[in-house]
Amino acid sequence: MSGIQFQVMGHPINFGPDDYAGLSSGNAKVIWDIFTKKACEIYRDKGGESLGGSCELSKKGVTLVDSVITKEDVFAIKSILGDDPEISEVERSESPSNGSPYSGENTYTVKPIIFNVSLKRQINKLIYKIMSKKFVSDLEIYFQSFFSINHVMLSRAFPDPDPIVSFRWHRDAGPKMQTHIMVYLDDYETTGGRTEFVDYEDSLELEKIYSIAPSEMFRRVTDLSDIYPKASIIRPFPKSGDALIFNSTQIFHRGIHPEQAFRDVLFIILQPDIQPWSKLFPSERVFKYPSGTSLYNNHPFEPYITRV
Numbered sequence: 434m435s436g437i438q439f440q441v442m443g444h445p446i447n448f449g450p451d452d453y454a455g456l457s458s459g460n461a462k463v464i465w466d467i468f469t470k471k472a473c474e475i476y477r478d479k480g481g482e483s484l485g486g487s488c489e490l491s492k493k494g495v496t497l498v499d500s501v502i503t504k505e506d507v508f509a510i511k512s513i514l515g516d517d518p519e520i521s522e523v524e525r526s527e528s529p530s531n532g533s534p535y536s537g538e539n540t541y542t543v544k545p546i547i548f549n550v551s552l553k554r555q556i557n558k559l560i561y562k563i564m565s566k567k568f569v570s571d572l573e574i575y576f577q578s579f580f581s582i583n584h585v586m587l588s589r590a591f592p593d594p595d596p597i598v599s600f601r602w603h604r605d606a607g608p609k610m611q612t613h614i615m616v617y618l619d620d621y622e623t624t625g626g627r628t629e630f631v632d633y634e635d636s637l638e639l640e641k642i643y644s645i646a647p648s649e650m651f652r653r654v655t656d657l658s659d660i661y662p663k664a665s666i667i668r669p670f671p672k673s674g675d676a677l678i679f680n681s682t683q684i685f686h687r688g689i690h691p692e693q694a695f696r697d698v699l700f701i702i703l704q705p706d707i708q709p710w711s712k713l714f715p716s717e718r719v720f721k722y723p724s725g726t727s728l729y730n731n732h733p734f735e736p737y738i739t740r741v
């Protein structure tokens with residue numbers, strides 16, 4: 434590791450021998466665990482609050498926050514998106530990765546919306562609104578560290594009688610504290626589209642009997658009642674402008690396709706970081722995903738490395 438220094442805002446980050454061994458291992462999970470640990474240490478050293486564990490998000494792994502943006506904000510973004518499912522910004526997504534029984538089939542009814550300049554501008558504005566002082570401080574207490582926005586996505590889901598991928602029970606690949614904010618841009622009552630969750634405690638039980646690698650999408654199920662009838666499923670009913678916030682790598686979740694109309698959602702993907710989100714935002718980088726299927730692809734220390 435000689436010749437490489439890690440610095441945050443000019444201050445070196447100190448590592449122990451175990452950390453160096455972990456960093457040299459090339460194992461993304463190990464490297465992310467070290468990064469997360471450092472992020473918590475730095476946050477504590479800066480006098481960050483240490484009340485983690487008390488909020489619903491910390492206890493259950495998911496929470497519904499009402500009205501993180503206003504109806505006017507929703508309207509502003511909807512008027513850029515339009516309501517024609519075939520609008521040019523919307524492209525049919527790739528079929529899921531090769532090897533799944535769905536490869537090549539044209540049945541994948543979720544479309545990532547391609548960001549144009551006005552969408553990017555509007556989303557940046559919305560993110561500043563959502564990230565109020567209180568909202569950020571609550572999230573820091575949950576993370577026990579600073580956090581940053583890894584990327585944002587806009588997706589439009591259509592009715593689909595045979596749900597696949599994110600619409601079957603799963604956990605995402607990625608660092609342990611990876612947390613998604615789903616800002617619903619439609620009322621559940623209008624579309625029927627929503628998202629369901631199994632809380633931390635039950636997710637720990639479920640993983641013992643339903644252990645599926647992120648690549649094994651075809652083994653994912655839509656119904657848990659045979660596998661784990663006791664699971665208490667959390668079923669929020671979001672209105673447009675509400676946000677679902679959840680730990681996507683530790684708790685099981687699945688989308689429910691809309692029935693009547695399409696469901697638009699803005700996703701903001703958060704990961705622990707060693708400096709506040711606003712130091713790394715705005716950035717073109719947040720619009721760059723997907724570059725791969727795993728968020729482990731991003732080396733968390735990379736922005737902080739100084740080669741000497």
Ligand SMILES: O=C(O)CCC(=O)C(=O)O
Pocket residue numbers: 599600605613615627628681686687688689700
């Ligand atoms: O679209 C949905 O409701 C599910 C989203 C999901 O699986 C995720 O954000 O990781």
Ligand SMILES: [Fe+2]
Pocket residue numbers: 599603604605681686
């Ligand atoms: Fe997911």
